[in-house]
Amino acid sequence: MKSKSVRSRKQSGYQRLNGVLKGILEEIRPTAEEIAALNEYSNELMGRLRKVVPRNVEIILAGSVARGTQIRGTSDIDIFMLFPKGIAEREMERKAIELAKKVVHRSHGESFVINYAEHPYLKLISEKFGVKADIVPAFKIRDSSEMATAVDRTQLHNQFVMASLSETQKDHVRLLKYILREHNIYGAEARVRGFSGYLCELLVHTFGDITKTLEFFASVKRPCLVEPLSRGVSTAESAKEASQHFKSNFVVIDPTDPDRNVAASVSEESLFRASMVSYRIIKEQSLKAISRYGFSDDDSYRRLESIEKATGLKIYTLKIRLPKISDDTLWPQIVKLSGQMVHFLESYSFKPVITLQEMDGGDGVIAFFMDRQSSSIELVRGPPGFMHEDAVVFYKKHVNKDMDNVSFDGERIFALEEARYKTPEEAIRAALNSKSFRFPSYLKKKSTVLYSKEIPEGCAKLVYRAYIRKMTI
Amino acid sequence: MKSKSVRSRKQSGYQRLNGVLKGILEEIRPTAEEIAALNEYSNELMGRLRKVVPRNVEIILAGSVARGTQIRGTSDIDIFMLFPKGIAEREMERKAIELAKKVVHRSHGESFVINYAEHPYLKLISEKFGVKADIVPAFKIRDSSEMATAVDRTQLHNQFVMASLSETQKDHVRLLKYILREHNIYGAEARVRGFSGYLCELLVHTFGDITKTLEFFASVKRPCLVEPLSRGVSTAESAKEASQHFKSNFVVIDPTDPDRNVAASVSEESLFRASMVSYRIIKEQSLKAISRYGFSDDDSYRRLESIEKATGLKIYTLKIRLPKISDDTLWPQIVKLSGQMVHFLESYSFKPVITLQEMDGGDGVIAFFMDRQSSSIELVRGPPGFMHEDAVVFYKKHVNKDMDNVSFDGERIFALEEARYKTPEEAIRAALNSKSFRFPSYLKKKSTVLYSKEIPEGCAKLVYRAYIRKMTI
Incomplete structure (x- = not known):
């Protein structure tokens, strides 16, 4: 009796949310x-x-x-x-x-x-x-x-979904896709690492409706195992095993292939975002909680300027002309290049506060938001203090008696020297000009331009879009 | 026959060095x-x-x-x-x-x-x-x-040295002490962590004379085990065992107590320095290799100014009035406070390039040489993205829709906020004023003063001395 009354109270508790969702559905269901x-x-x-x-x-x-x-x-x-x-x-x-x-x-x-x-x-x-x-x-x-390739699976997915979802549930899938898309976590592609359409369909099937799916996200804990065939969810021993088997903390078994994790592409951050937005929707039951406030990228340049002003950060943008290859191939390369550049910058004491990537219309951009604009000095590390001859060679090469600049840091000999690159711009340009700094394949150094002051509007658009995507919840 | 001729060539190879050492001995042997x-x-x-x-x-x-x-x-x-x-x-x-x-x-x-x-x-x-x-x-x-306390040992050391060292060897001990003192690594006290007098005596006894002692240092490898009683040196299995037993990579067994490492106080850096200077003395056989160029701390203030100018670093100095307790008690506390302060500074993105400690005449100083003078922005880390309620509370507390400042870093929710402390000075003053930043016992916050521009001459002297000690080899 008691659990029933709790359940009915809870259901009626979603009246407001149901109203909001109904309104959204009117907008998003195809005519x-x-x-x-x-x-x-x-x-x-x-x-x-x-x-x-x-x-x-x-x-x-x-x-x-x-x-x-x-x-x-x-x-x-x-x-x-x-x-x-x-x-x-x-x-x-x-x-x-x-x-x-x-x-x-x-x-x-x-x-x-x-x-x-x-x-x-x-x-x-x-x-x-x-x-x-x-x-x-x-x-x-x-x-x-x-199955010969992953593409072959689609026909099986088709069959499962068409056999399993009611018309109401299909509407709920639309709602889930809409909510996730609002928060930029809809889609399994490399640059989103979010929830695929099929995954949305499986989740609504498993939990029955949109509110139960949101409730699931709002309280999800890792590792988590979802089994659509049996409509089961586990965070216990079986989830641990699945997590180890699939090397992922969030596993949704493909009902058409028990050895496939449909959620393999969902990044940790995407799951966080899904959890956070679901929690807020359940609590607030408002359109505000569902929608991200809109933004226009029309005046991106001005918006970036005001971010620079408000934060004191300075934005360094690399624009790379991209070859005509699929986004899913290019994106990991842009991310890789971005990581290489961050590593390079960090080794000269310029650690970006935020690093963003974006691509569109044949251009890729990587943007570094830098707190630190200048460096005067560098610690050059030498060989271990015991490599005798090597340590002496390093000492003789670096010692500057006017400055008293060589010592040991407990493990190695080191020298204090004038910073090789005084600004992030100098460092990035050095990487672009250095033969030893190699770009990932498909990305061409020659087609890469660095902007540190006047960013072209098209480039600013991509940077601002990436900023909004990353820096809002 | 062959090894003999190599030996005699090597001996004659030290003629120049022997001359230099003889000259030094004239100066340092008591009249x-x-x-x-x-x-x-x-x-x-x-x-x-x-x-x-x-x-x-x-x-x-x-x-x-x-x-x-x-x-x-x-x-x-x-x-x-x-x-x-x-x-x-x-x-x-x-x-x-x-x-x-x-x-x-x-x-x-x-x-x-x-x-x-x-x-x-x-x-x-x-x-x-x-x-x-x-x-x-x-x-x-x-x-x-x-033995009841470590002091009791001294009488045994006295007996061993007096019974074991020849007059020539005693002169060689003087030379070794002189060389180590020139390089600030003579003395076992906490602030030097170098070679005690007794250790010098044992090394000369073990190796026979000063040049062989320098040769030992010049090629020392760790772990290293020296056994004065048998005049044995090992870097093999027995050294590994000794190193584990004594929790030190450099072990010199006390001939009066086989379970004591006379070199326990020798820091890694002191051993590096001893090795490096010995290597150079052997190679160069010159007074220049033996002596550190002299420095006067008379115009320390001006010298520090010129270091600031040459490096672009800015020096922040804490002066702490010390209670009348032995240096060996106070020193580790100054080092500890220094470490606490570095940790605090680092957490607000001010990482000192060099940190120095010194004490003399009742004052302790800790100096931070900072490359970075300002910070505009701070990444405030929140709870893990899944702590649901907690993450939402963090979000609501920190979100600033004008700036779009909250996101996930893959593990946790974080917010980009105006830097809490804009300069190293603000951060240090905050630590001095915060109740949660506690000084090690014996060191009093109230007696601590921060200098960032005009350092009093007495204070500059200590900082410059520490700089020279640390930053020269």
């Missing part, structure tokens, strides 16, 4: 016209495809449009061409692109690019419908044991 | 008059003591004067009063001081202070002879098994 148009266009594309592919290739609609979990105005169409197993992978890829190209009607204002994920795929862009359609090849499989 | 005067005065003091002590208390001369290893003009007299075992320690101490006081002839221009080591002892100061005589009580023992 009947949008769905009709999407259906019409995807059916037409699939029709075109079916005409050109051999009979043993199956054409299916996948992704959120197929599953009915898409958000208004943002949906791309995912069409899969399922080839029979047995054909060689490379041959299948070659054939698939050749076939896909045939369905692009340039005369209808359609264009395409070839992108590279596990397989190359064709992204068709329709000016008229304002949508993009990914035409992706995969092998047809019945279960994960037959 | 016949000095020895006569010391003998006369110490005999007189011993005579006075013998008249007042009971018949079962033995009076002996100890220290370098007794052993004939003292350096010209620097010798203090060490007189031990050896009490029979059986009397209670406190009673012995009380009686000893009472008796020692009786022999101070104020009318002869003698005065005294009571110092505290393991026992209290009387330091007699003779204006006329320009010497000090320590009158130290101990128990009479025959070997280390009978």
